[in-house]
């Protein structure tokens with residue numbers, strides 16, 4: 001859609017700056033910054049823009065641009081009309097620490113015909129053994145990811161464990177508008193952003209093992225390097241601090257029991 005757009009996402013990305021740091025440097029409150037970052041504001045105080053420009057630093061014309069109509073409005077997957085609901089679509093998000101078993105659970109559900117879609121995110125991380133282009137991600141280089149930020153193609157994106165991950169906005173908007181349910185693993189920040197934008201259309205499910213010390217062993221078993229595991233372990237405390245904001249908690253100690261709990265949630269939420 002044509003209109004005035006903020007380039008805060010890209011500018012922060014280029015400067016390696018996160019929201020808390022920009023709050024500190026600019027004095028602009030967190031919610032306003034998120035709204036500007038996500039182009040979710042219709043009006044804004046010029047003083048706020050000045051403070052952001054000072055803090056980044058950048059010029060006003062770097063921060064605010066007019067974008068004519070154009071851009072790619074198409075979803076990145078083909079939706080199956082047989083899965084269409086007679087209500088708006090819902091997004092089921094699975095979050096939790098690395099090694100909790102989010103992908104394992106999703107892969108188990110892919111074996112059952114639930115009538116939900118799995119939308120691959122875009123990522124800059126290296127492909128793992130067994131992964132392919134489009135499953136579970138669209139693997140892109142940093143320049144392509146950055147170009148997508150420029151074109152405002154992401155609903156949200158995060159830097160996690162040193163790599164970038166982003167959800168394709170038009171695809172999720174299309175799913176909700178046209179009655180398609182989606183199951184996707186997203187980090188805790190992304191999950192809470194989805195809740196902010198799509199409210200009741202989003203169901204948040206947090207997965208973890210009862211004993212968090214099991215995580216490192218699982219990642220070793222997956223073939224992650226020691227260095228990679230250390231990076232991932234550092235994020236557990238942060239992820240756990242967001243847990244209370246989720247609708248459901250699943251303890252994945254036994255995969256099949258956890259899968260059944262997830263199925264019970266989907267049933268309760270009207271998917272099955």
Ligand SMILES: Nc1ncnc2c1ncn2[C@@H]1O[C@H](COP(=O)(O)OP(=O)(O)OP(=O)(O)O)[C@@H](O)[C@H]1O
Pocket residue numbers: 096097098099100101102103104105185218219221222252253254255
């Ligand atoms: N209940 C379980 N018991 C033992 N091992 C498990 C269990 N669930 C998953 N695993 C194993 O743990 C490893 C990590 O699982 P998985 O890749 O699904 O985690 P994840 O939550 O998706 O992690 P990430 O956030 O890093 O993508 C895999 O090797 C998987 O087979």
Ligand SMILES: Nc1nc2c(ncn2[C@@H]2O[C@H](COP(=O)(O)O)[C@@H](O)[C@H]2O)c(=O)[nH]1
Pocket residue numbers: 094095096097098102121122125156157158160161165166167185186187188189190191
């Ligand atoms: N905020 C987002 N988080 C995402 C997205 N896609 C995946 N993820 C999360 O990233 C980590 C790491 O995943 P891995 O497959 O590289 O181990 C994990 O927590 C995912 O849930 C996204 O589009 N946005």
